Amino acid sequence: MNKLAIFGGESLISVGWPRWPYAGxxxxxxxxxxxxxxxxxxxxxxxxxxxxxxxxxxxxxxxxxxxxxxxxxxxxxxxxxxxxxxxxxxxxxxxxxxxxxxxxxxxxxxxxxxxxxxxxxxxxxxxxxxxxxxxxxxxxxxxxxxxxxxxxxxxxxxxxxxxxxxxxxxxxxxxxxxxxxxxxxxxxxxxxxxxxxxxxxxxxxxxxxxxxxxxxxxxxxxxxxxxxxxxxxxxxxxxxxxxxxxxxxxxxxxxxxQLERLEEQTEKRTVNAKKLYSLMENIEGIETFEWQPYCDRHAHHLFLLRFKSENFENVKRAQFLAALNKEGVLASSFYPMALYNQPLYKSETSLSMRKTICPVAEQACREVVFIEQNLLLADSHKIELIAEAVKKIRKNAAQLHTIEIEESEFIGSSVLKKAAKKNS
Ligand SMILES: Cc1ncc(COP(=O)(O)O)c(C=O)c1O
CATH class of the missing domain: 3.40.640.10 (Type I PLP-dependent aspartate aminotransferase-like (Major domain))
Structure with a gap:
């Protein structure tokens, strides 16, 4: 159970997550x-x-x-x-x-x-x-x-x-x-x-x-x-x-x-997200985003986490995400760069844009990961498994340096990736 799935161990989560999109x-x-x-x-x-x-x-x-x-x-x-x-x-x-x-x-x-x-x-x-x-x-x-x-x-x-x-x-x-x-x-x-x-x-x-x-x-x-x-x-x-x-x-x-289900789903995401925040609280190298006092309900379209490589034995974000996905937790990196750094501004020079340097946005683009929202619609015991998977990876973090992976592997939603795979 302790061998990471990415190195051939058993995945912590083998049963599927709630389907998304779902039609009844x-x-x-x-x-x-x-x-x-x-x-x-x-x-x-x-x-x-x-x-x-x-x-x-x-x-x-x-x-x-x-x-x-x-x-x-x-x-x-x-x-x-x-x-x-x-x-x-x-x-x-x-x-x-x-x-x-x-x-x-x-x-x-x-x-x-x-x-x-x-x-x-x-x-x-x-x-x-x-x-x-x-x-x-x-x-x-x-x-x-x-x-x-x-x-x-x-x-x-x-x-x-x-x-x-x-x-x-x-x-x-x-x-x-x-x-x-x-x-x-x-x-x-x-x-x-x-x-x-x-x-x-x-x-x-x-x-x-x-x-x-x-x-x-x-x-x-x-x-x-x-x-x-x-x-x-x-x-x-x-x-x-x-x-x-x-x-x-x-x-x-x-x-x-879908609107008939939205309220119930939003409540479920809320309960599960709160549980996940508390389960993730003391994992070194993982920081959660607290609800601010003015927030009475978060929609949790993305369950965001800050991955602090320097507190995670210098594992790269993509190495962490590769290991996490293999344990059965669907997760990706946040937007890859502050938007003003997107390549389109080099080619499309007619677009009018003004910026100040945005260090907080740039850092978030380097550090943040998200867990997909449909995972928060799972039964509560599976939410515990998400935290277990992160802890398992944390315990074996040193091993992850050998994984060769590009940062780009974990950019974007699984929807796009699935569609691209089916067409290739
Ligand atoms: C923050 C934000 N704004 C706007 C959009 C655009 O929505 P659409 O894809 O329906 O054009 C999206 C998502 O796709 C989004 O995430």
Whole structure:
């Protein structure tokens, strides 16, 4: 039992984890209803989308919702609705998924990268204040991994400068900040329904807000070729430049079924994550991220850990991850680099970007690992096995130096890796 699985020992965990994505009878029933109907997509105003817009907005304690094609275009549409474009600046954290930056670049605005808070890896409010200029038009705080940003001070700073705040809540369905649901905290919020997310329909996204005019503009017009709003919607009259950001009825059926399980799953992840934090507490070289006092519920899309190689017998992060995966724990490294260091900025020189050096983001990109969210849906005894696996590896850490592995092996989600493998 003590021989590491990576060296031919028995894996600590041999039975499978809860499936992700998962579809039950309810998904099939609702998808069947769509397939039996004559609206599968096309209009974006069908009954399932309409129901999802209402129910998901309600889930977020927001008034209105507009489902769109994905959680990137959702942010683009918000920026366009606010009239943000070339010459304007939008502040985002340097440690996030590239989509946050892509949305800003796609509207031609300048991405301004700022550092993150080491306690959460969310945007550092003090750094935001320093980055504001008279061109700043919006801030996009990202609730990374599912831990809510400390957004009230940010909204206060933004208010003073007449700057909009858009929550990138792609990873934070169901998270709660000071008793308020993520999605209801700022001017508008954007969620992703891409398949790895805690609520998913393969692809998809949604914008939620209390601002009816903004949601109408996105739902009827900007996301649908610039058609007119409400009674002016149909036909081939285009009032403004718009996107084809249509979500489909089939996707909405899946999302509606998943939404029925979201609360129960979020609670289960919470209980299991809390258990895992305490089991991981005294493992040398492994640091957990504490819930901050303003966090009433973490969505745990990613269960983040800091891997301190220097306290782990100088084992490399990739060696640790290779051993952990072989013991049966699905885990990956965090984003590989602060976004301003991505190679695209060398080739795509027309993209407008401003940065200050972000040492906290850079360090997080070197050190942080995450355990995938569906593991937190397992029975509690399996959660103990995750900690056991880490302890087993810690005990045998010195042996890991012989493993030859590239850091790149453990970048990105297992979804992408599985798809790539099946196609090769
Ligand atoms: C932080 C963040 N923002 C935005 C997105 C974009 O969402 P989508 O893949 O639906 O475009 C994602 C995930 O994919 C994300 O993790």
């Amino acid at each position: 009878e309810r998904e099939r029933e609702l998808v069947d209803e769509v397939l039996s109907s004559d609206i599968w997509g096309g209009t974006g105003l069908g009954p399932k989308i309409t129901e999802l817009n209402k129910k998901f907005a309600e889930y977020c304690d927001a008034k209105y919702g507009a489902a769109v094609a994905n959680g990137t275009v959702s942010m683009e549409l918000c920026l366009v609705a606010w009239g943000i474009g070339p010459g304007d600046e939008v502040i985002i954290p340097a440690a996030t998924f590239m989509a946050t930056a892509v949305a800003v670049h796609n509207v031609g605005a300048t991405v301004v990268y700022v550092d993150v808070d080491p306690k959460t890896l969310n945007i550092d409010n003090a750094k935001v204040a320093d980055a504001i200029t008279n061109r700043t038009k919006a801030i996009i705080p990202v609730h990374i991994g599912g831990h809510p940003c400390d957004i009230d001070p940010l909204i206060e700073i933004a208010g003073k400068h007449n700057i909009k705040v858009l929550e990138d809540a792609a990873q934070a369905h169901g998270a709660i900040y000071k008793g308020r649901k993520v999605g209801s905290l700022a001017d508008v919020a954007s969620f992703s329904f891409q398949q790895s997310k805690n609520l998913q329909s393969g692809e998809g996204g949604i914008v939620v807000s209390d601002n009816k005019d903004l949601i109408d503009l996105i739902h009827y017009s900007l996301g649908k070729f610039g058609r007119g709003i409400r009674e002016k919607y149909s036909g081939h009259i285009h009032y403004r430049f718009g996107w084809n950001a249509c979500y489909t009825e089939i996707q909405a059926a899946i999302a509606l079924a």
